Amino acid sequence: MTLTELRYIVAVARERHFGRAAEACFVSQPTLSVAIKKLEDELDVKIFERGSNEISTTPLGEEIVRQAQSVIEQAQAIKEIAKRGQDPLAGALRLGIIYTIGPYLLPDLVRHAIDMFPQMPLMLQENFTVKLLDMLRTGELDAAIMAEPFPDTGLAIAPLYDEPFVVACPAIHPLAKRESVSSEELKKETMLLLGTGHCFRDHVLEVCPEFARFSSDAEGIRKSFEGSSLETIKHMVASGMGVTVVPQLSVPKEPQPHLRYVPFSAPLPTRRVVLAWRRTFTRYEAIAALRNAIYACELSGVTRLTP
Template identity: 85%
Template sequence: MTLTELRYIVAVAREKHFGRAAEACFVSQPTLSVAIKKLEEELDVKLFERGTNEVSVTPLGEAIVRQAQSVIEQAAAIKDIAKRGKDPLNGPLKLGIIYTIGPYLLPELVRHAIEMTPQMPLILQENFTAKLVDMLRTGELDCAIMAEPFPDTGLAIAPLYDEPFIIAVPKSHPLAKRSSVGADELKRETMLLLGTGHCFRDHVLEVCPEYARFSSDAEGIRKSFEGSSLETIKHMVASGMGVTVVPQLSVPRDTTGGLVTYVPFEPPVPTRRVVLAWRRTFTRYEAIAALRNAVYACQLDGVERLTA
């Protein structure tokens, strides 16, 4: 039994496909298949059920894959310990971030990280919350910046900031002249939402639960639209298609002359908590602290920093 074979079975369990797993491991499919068959023969167990289009993990195989992942992490930890003895911040840090935070935090965060810890380059992955949590669990990521809540998988969590939501309306809309707007007033508006999979969509539906029904004849709802990104939805707002709710950091610093007006909520203002999460077995504590410091060095207009 080798670490390479363990990496192969973890990859197959993750990809549910031998070909994709081989690509992820940078080997040919026959090489991967032979290695896994050899491991199954050595353990005298069947790890995978081979289907026509997808591979599934057997019940016993799931337990073995979990242990294999743990062994891989522990082996990597040995290298981390050795590096920490020389420079605890030496080496890349694999950082995940959700779509509704990445475009607004990463440019400044990366610049500060380069200035503060040039020996620790960031390897970035932007994705949905569920995918990032899964990548943390399997060791594909070291840490991730996400918004609570997300599935409890035993991750270590450090709060970064609380971010208020704000309403985006066309410049010509009657609400654009208001100093603040109540959440109940949005029931009468055409709401533009992010597509399924975005956690911020769920946050908006908590503020405006009526839109969860997606029914054209539901009381107070005319129609709702979905977009693939906040920036796409902002363009739809600018064209007069409706209104939306966005996180504070997505609001441009200079809104003069734009076609979208951003109006605060009346109290209580809805917010989301943004956190940094990592596996409890991850040993580069100094790297986590350095990343938090780089986040706090960012301007972060309009949010409440959480340093506890």
């Protein structure tokens, strides 16, 4: 039994597919399949049920995978303890970040990280919240920047900032001339939303719950559209297809000719952005350094939550 084999079964359990698991482990599928079969033979148990379309984990296999995750994490902890004895910031930090924060925070954050701790490069992973939580749990990420709320997974959490939402509308839209807009007024508008899986979509639906129905005959709703990213949706808004709600940090510093950003009237809808990491992660100084780099960013228009 090797750590490599344990990593393979954790990957298969997560992906439920040998091909995707092999790709995630940077090996060929035959290599991964042979290694897992060897481990099953050694343990004399069946870890996975091979179906025609999807791989499932057997009840006993689920226990083995959980233990494998723990072993992998402990093995990584040994390496990290050794590094801390030399330099707590030595070595890469694997950082996850959700799609609706990454493009607006990372450029500034990476610059500060390079200046403040060049010996600790950031290995970045953009993804959905649910995927980042899974990667944290399995030890594939060291920390992640996400927006609350998300399921309680026993992670350590440090609040970073509260970010207000703003309304984005076409420059020729009547709302563009307003000093503020209420969520009630958006009921009559064509709303453009992120697709399913984005937590920011859920945040917008909390502000405008009427759009959760997606019913063509729902009162006050004409039609709704979905986009794959905030920037795609902004282009759709600029072309006159409707309005949307965006986080403050996504508002560009320079005016855009076809778009206007209008604040909400009080009470302002906001989201809380946090840094999360496993409680067993031993590089405490690395987490502190990362937080300091985040606080060094400009973060215009948000409310910083200092420790």
